Amino acid sequence: MTATLSIGFARAALETKLFFRQRDAVIFTFSFPIILLALFGSIFSGDLEGTGITVAQLYSAGLIGAGVMGVAFQTLGIGIAIDRDDGTLKRLAGTPMPRAAYFVGKLLSSLVLGLIEVALLLAIAVFLFDLELPTDVTRWVTLVWVLTLGLAGAALLGIAVSNLPRNAKSAAAVISMPYVILQFISGVYIPFTELPSWLNNVAAIFPLKWMCQGLRSVFLGDAGASLELTGSYELPKVALVLGLWLVGGLVLCLLTFRWTNRGES
Amino acid sequence: MTTAIHVRGLTKRYGEVQAVGGLDLDIRTGEVFAILGPNGAGKSTTVEILEGYRKRDAGEVTVLGVDPGHATSAWRAKVGIVLQTANDAAELTVRETVRHFARYYPNSRDPEEVIAQVGLTEKAGARIRQLSGGQRRRVDVALGIIGRPELVFLDEPTTGFDPEARRQFWDLIRMLAAEGTTIVLTTHYLDEAEALADRVAVIAKGRIVAEGTPSTLGGRATASARITWADGYAETDTPTAFVRTLSDKYDGEIPGLQVVRPSLEDIYLDLIGDAR
Numbered sequence: 001m002t003a004t005l006s007i008g009f010a011r012a013a014l015e016t017k018l019f020f021r022q023r024d025a026v027i028f029t030f031s032f033p034i035i036l037l038a039l040f041g042s043i044f045s046g047d048l049e050g051t052g053i054t055v056a057q058l059y060s061a062g063l064i065g066a067g068v069m070g071v072a073f074q075t076l077g078i079g080i081a082i083d084r085d086d087g088t089l090k091r092l093a094g095t096p097m098p099r100a101a102y103f104v105g106k107l108l109s110s111l112v113l114g115l116i117e118v119a120l121l122l123a124i125a126v127f128l129f130d131l132e133l134p135t136d137v138t139r140w141v142t143l144v145w146v147l148t149l150g151l152a153g154a155a156l157l158g159i160a161v162s163n164l165p166r167n168a169k170s171a172a173a174v175i176s177m178p179y180v181i182l183q184f185i186s187g188v189y190i191p192f193t194e195l196p197s198w199l200n201n202v203a204a205i206f207p208l209k210w211m212c213q214g215l216r217s218v219f220l221g222d223a224g225a226s227l228e229l230t231g232s233y234e235l236p237k238v239a240l241v242l243g244l245w246l247v248g249g250l251v252l253c254l255l256t257f258r259w260t261n262r263g264e265s
Numbered sequence: 266m267t268t269a270i271h272v273r274g275l276t277k278r279y280g281e282v283q284a285v286g287g288l289d290l291d292i293r294t295g296e297v298f299a300i301l302g303p304n305g306a307g308k309s310t311t312v313e314i315l316e317g318y319r320k321r322d323a324g325e326v327t328v329l330g331v332d333p334g335h336a337t338s339a340w341r342a343k344v345g346i347v348l349q350t351a352n353d354a355a356e357l358t359v360r361e362t363v364r365h366f367a368r369y370y371p372n373s374r375d376p377e378e379v380i381a382q383v384g385l386t387e388k389a390g391a392r393i394r395q396l397s398g399g400q401r402r403r404v405d406v407a408l409g410i411i412g413r414p415e416l417v418f419l420d421e422p423t424t425g426f427d428p429e430a431r432r433q434f435w436d437l438i439r440m441l442a443a444e445g446t447t448i449v450l451t452t453h454y455l456d457e458a459e460a461l462a463d464r465v466a467v468i469a470k471g472r473i474v475a476e477g478t479p480s481t482l483g484g485r486a487t488a489s490a491r492i493t494w495a496d497g498y499a500e501t502d503t504p505t506a507f508v509r510t511l512s513d514k515y516d517g518e519i520p521g522l523q524v525v526r527p528s529l530e531d532i533y534l535d536l537i538g539d540a541r
Contacts, residue, residue, distance in 0.1 A: 010368055014357070021356040021392075088353035091408070094316060094346040096338035097369040260318065 004098040011105025016112050019075075029075050029113070033067035034120060040189075041129040053224050056129030061219045062188040064121050065212035068147060071113040072154035073161075074179045076106055080162035081171035084261055093259040103253070107155050114151045131219060139218045142235065146214030149242035153207045156249025163256045182208045192229060200229065207245045214238040267294045268327075269416055269447040270315060275324035277310050277471075284310040286471040288324070292464075294415075297438070297448045299458035299479075302468035303537055308451050309420065311468065315449070316346050316418055329416055342370050345414030347405050347422055355394035359385050362393060363407050370412030382440065383407045384433055399430040406437065416447045423457060435460055455529045465529075469537045483532040495520035 020026055037059055044055035083089050092102060125131035134140055161178070165171040183189060185199050186209040192200055203209040216224055217233035225232055270292035277285040285307040292298045302308040313319040314326060317333035317340075326332060331340045354362050363380055367373040380389050383403040388396060393404060402422060409417055419438070423431045431454075438461050442448055452458055458465050459479040466476040467483075475483045490504040494511065501507045504524050511519050527535075 007368060010365060014361070014365055017361075018354070018356050083353070086353045087348060090318070091346075091348055091353060093318070094341065094344075094348070095366065095369045095412070096341040096371075098338065 004100050004104065007097060007101040008104025008108065011101055012108035012112070015079075015105050015109035019079075019109065019113065025075075029071065030117060030120060033063045033070060033117065034124060036066075036189075037063045037121060037124055038128065041125075053220050053227070054129065056125065057131055057219055058191075058216070058224075060121065060125035060129065060131045061215040062212050064118055064219075065150065065186075065208060065215050066183050066188045067117040067121055068114045068151050068211065069154045069179065069182070069208050071117050072110045072151045073158040074175055075113065075158075076110050076155050077158035077162045077175040078171045080106065080159060081165045081175065082168040084162065084258065085168035085171075089259045103159065106159065107152065110155045110158075111151060114147070118147065134218055134221075139221075142214060143218045146211060146218070146238065146242070149239065149246060150207055150211035150214070153242050153245035153249055154211075156246065156253055157207070160249060160252040160256055163258060167261070182206055185209075187212050193227075204241075207242055210238045210241045214242075268292070269294045269296070269329060270449070271325070271327040272311075272315075273325040275311065275314065275326060276322045277307075277314065277319070278322055283471055285314075285321075288468070288472055290466065290473060292447065292449060294447055295442075295445050296463045297442050297450065297461050299462035299465045300449065300451045300468060301453075301455065301458055301465060301533060302451075306468045306537070307471040308468050312418060312420060312449065312451055316344070317341070342372075342412055343415045345409040345412060345417040347402075347409035347417065347419045356392055358390055358392055359396070359404055359407075360389040362404065363411060366408045367411050372413050373411050374413050376411065379407045379411050382410075383437060398425045399427065399434075402426070403434070403437075406434075410441065410446075414446065416449070417441060419448065419450045421451055421453060423452070423454065431457070455533055459529050467533060467536045474539070475532075475536050479529055482529065483536050485527055485529065485532050488527050488532075491525050493521070493523045493525075 040059040040063075041056040044059075047054060080089075089102075093099075122131070122133070126133060134143070158175075161175055162171075165174040182203070185195060185203040186192075186206065187203070188208070192203070192209075195203075200209075213228070213233055214235065216228075217235060217238075220227075228234075268291055270290060272288060272290040275285050275288040275290075276283075288307070288311060290311075300308055300312065310319060314321050315328050315333055317328075317336035320334055326334070329340060329343055331337065333340075357365075359380060360376065363376045367376050377386075377389075380386055383406050385400060385403055385407070388400060393401065396404065402425075406419070406422065409419070422438075423434050426434060435457070438448060438450070442461075448461075450458070450461065462479055464477065465479050465482050466473050468474070477483070480486055487502075489500045489502050492499050492501060492504055492507055492511075499507060508519070508522070508524065511522075
């Protein structure tokens with residue numbers, strides 16, 4: 001167990017270092033939600049239905065959720081598909097490295113990238129679009145648990161979908177598609193009030209909608225609760241669904257993870 | 266003399282294709298053993314089963330006393346694997362990579378020493394992406410031996426090497442062998458098998474068709490020698506006597522004399538030709 005953790009930490013440091021050495025990947029990963037936030041924040045201004053909540057606030061909450069999911073689900077899922085294709089996984093499987101250490105490394109490095117992403121988005125939202133940071137401790141606590149649960153659940157889902165692409169070349173296309181669709185139906189770009197109820201129901205199966213809902217409770221405050229479909233942020237339900245994804249994602253990973261490419265076993 | 270690898274009746278099918286069909290193999294501790302065979306003969310499948318990467322359909326397999334189908338991390342610590350196609354960790358430096366892998370092993374070698382042994386000291390600070398193909402393979406070898414393994418698998422290690430790099434690589438293998446490491450080598454190069462291996466096995470159609478030392482494989486040592494000279498040629502089992510008679514005939518020097526035993530390549534091509 002201690003060996004798994006210490007090697008897991010070493011792998012996390014290595015993975016993070018590897019990520020930051022691929023400059024193009026760094027720029028695109030971090031800039032995508034940032035550019036969208038800057039765009040949406042500039043295009044849509046004004047309040048929402050007289051609640052005193054700005055559109056920029058709404059997009060800040062949504063894009064922080066999408067940004068975290070991008071790092072944890074998309075970047076991680078594509079990264080693992082590439083690891084499988086280029087021989088990284090096969091090589092590791094041939095060493096005595098505790099296999100869990102690989103996942104500890106991936107999760108921790110995603111956590112680091114997620115924190116950087118959130119910090120950048122918050123800074124932009126605060127300085128450019130007058131987002132007010134929460135002042136009470138409860139909301140900060142909510143922010144921490146929503147982000148942690150959301151990131152871990154999305155990361156496990158990313159590990160599971162990394163099995164889908166047949167090789168590294170198709171990985172980006174295969175894994176980006178569900179991510180983009182989820183953003184559209186989970187209230188990141190389009191207000192969920194404008195979606196048909198069946199789409200809202202589909203979104204409710206996946207973690208992104210709940211992560212964004214939790215984040216709105218942090219950044220929009222009590223005034224925004226009336227904008228929700230149920231008139232409440234349903235925080236216990238957010239915790240429940242994200243927690244279930246954590247467990248389900250873990251089971252899915254254990255059942256489906258392959259250390260070699262398809263057809264090599 | 267103990268046995269490092271013991272295989273009886275190994276069988277593996279992929280759908281309709283019988284990749285390995287009832288293969289027997291014994292490799293002794295401390296031996297350099299080369300496995301030769303054409304592509305698709307079942308060479309890689311066999312080696313990957315021995316490495317614990319693939320499951321077998323039937324047969325008995327023991328590697329260092331353990332069934333590789335149920336590999337433990339203690340067993341993995343004693344087995345070094347140099348893969349055929351690894352292209353990973355391109356943005357890490359040689360030193361970072363070797364140091365990191367050293368952490369996985371309970372009794373690893375000194376990373377700097379291993380880097381020096383594979384001849385990459387000058388490149389230790391370079392990113393792996395910037396290395397030549399041959400230098401990359403040496404990183405693979407470094408990662409294969411960093412854990413001080415008792416047994417090393419090398420899958421076509423010198424493919425794409427220039428002649429000088431191959432000679433350096435052979436010296437590295439000899440050094441490992443001198444330390445008592447058991448080495449299992451698959452290769453397409455017969456001169457490589459001849460230069461390095463204590464024993465050689467030829468796999469064709471999923472079976473071992475010949476096994477022995479490189480000099481006696483397939484009856485090589487007792488095969489007829491072919492003698493050619495300026496005015497003719499002959500095949501004989503007693504080349505020395507033949508040359509003596511010939512020398513008398515020419516009263517000394519025989520013009521254009523050559524005495525050739527079949528090369529390992531001739532024997533190999535015969536063997537895999539028969540199996541087809």
